[in-house]
Amino acid sequence: MNPDGPVWISAGEASGDLHGAVLCRELKRRDSSLSIMGMGGPAMERAGCDVRYPMSLISLVGLTEVFAGLPRIIRLLGKLKRDFRRERPRAIILLDCPDFHFRVARMARKMGIPVYYYISPQLWAWRSGRAKFLRENVRDVFCILPFEKDFYAQYGMDVSYIGNPLVDEVPLDRLQGIDPEPERVGILPGSRNKEISTLLPEFTEVAKRLRERNPAVRFSLFRAPGMPVERLMEFWPEELPVDIVDPDDRYEGMRRCSFVLAASGTVSLELALVGTPSIIAYRLSKLTYLIGSMIVNVDFISLPNLIFGREVFPEMVQENATADALFGQALSWMEDSARLEAVREDLRQLRNMLGEPGAAGRAADIILKDLKELAHG
Incomplete structure (x- = not known):
């Protein structure tokens, strides 16, 4: 360990970039x-991280897509190894993308660099045995969901439950003053090219049908960090009016929607905290889905449903992630405000289930304290 070296933070997805940015600020606030340097996106860069590699290098979906990108990933791992030898970081903090970051963790451990996993990978959902890898290669895992600490205890691990960082990031007090617009529907097609090319055409078809039923309906199309507007508009018809919502305005934009169609991911928990009913969709390649269906350990794909233990957000997965199925659910919500209000009532309970604010600060305190103890031997 080099006590005077930089901290390396590595994120591979849009949500990881946002969480990494908050952690970066909390670390710098304390020291x-x-x-701080590493891999990430625009949010981490704005927070003061020297982003050496864009997160798009490892933003892949599913097993088949990972196979196609394998040569690039192998080259990247080689570059990281050279960077670690040159920069001699005092610590490496990993977020998301366990298939890639587990390789980084193993590399760092062999080089004597302490590794921390900020925001537990969802091992409880599938491939649970990988918890043993974390036990052997990572100094601490930071959990943000209430049931995760008990999961890791089954593997002899005393991990740190810090609460959920979205409680800090979603400006709940400010959003309370925004009323949902009854005829505004949100479209959140994801942060990866594959998600957008797969789901946005289905969402667009739903939007066209809703507009035919009700000409007054309006649409908000949410752009993920790093995603060009032009890419989204490849799948959106010119004749259908739409408002583009940029990443910095997403929470206010979500709150204004009566409901949204969204790709599965961390955004489902953001939407739940904001209080916006959502229809969650996801579709993988047939091979990836076939393999995943044999090893997934959970009943739901969206975090709000997992936390509640029941389906609060309707889920449309694989062959059900079609315009027909999505339109049926969307129309039922649009024509029955009582159903929407019942979902909103459930969502009002969620904040108390996710712990107190200050998750990133608690993680920063634990990391810096542990590094200080390591340095003094």
Whole structure:
């Protein structure tokens, strides 16, 4: 360990970039001299991280897509190894993308660099045995869902439950003053090219049908960080009016929607905290889905449903992630405000289930304290 080296933070997805940015600020707030570098996106860069590699290098979906990108990933791992030898980081903090980051963790451990996993990978959902890898290669895992600490205890791990960072990031007090617009529907097609090319055509078809039923309906299309507007508009018809919502305005935009169609991911928990009813969709390649269906351990794909233990957000997965199925659910909500209000009532309970604010700060305190103890041997 090099006690004077930088901290390396590595994120591979849009949500990881946002969480990494908050953690970066909290670390710098506690030690203004700290140098932070790594892999991420625009949010981490704005937070003061020297982003050496864009997160798009590892933003892949599913097993088949990972196979296609394998040569690039192998080259990237080689570059990271050279960077770690040159920069001699005092710690490496990993977020999301366990298939890639587990390789980084193993590499760092062999080089004597302490590794921390900020926001537990969802091992409880599938391939649970990988918890043993974390036990052997990572100094601490930071959990943000209430049931995760008990999961890791089954593997002899005393992990840190810090609460959920979205409680800090979603400006709940400010959003309370925004009323949903009854005829505004949100479209959140995801943060990856594959998600967008798969789901946005289905969402677009739903939007066209809703507009035919009700000409007054309006649409908000949410752009993920790093995703060009032009890419989204490839799948959106020119004759259908739409408002583009940029990443910095997403929470206010979500709150204004009566309901949304969304790709599965962390955004489902953001939407739940904002209080916006959502229809969650996801579709993988046939091979990836076939393999995943044999090893997935959970009944739901969206975090709000997992936390509640029941389906609060309707889920349309694989062959059900079609315009026909999505339109049927969307129309039932549009024509029955009582159903929407019942979902909103459920969502009002969620904040108390996710712990107190300050998750990133608690993680920063634990990491810096542990590094100080390591340095003093």
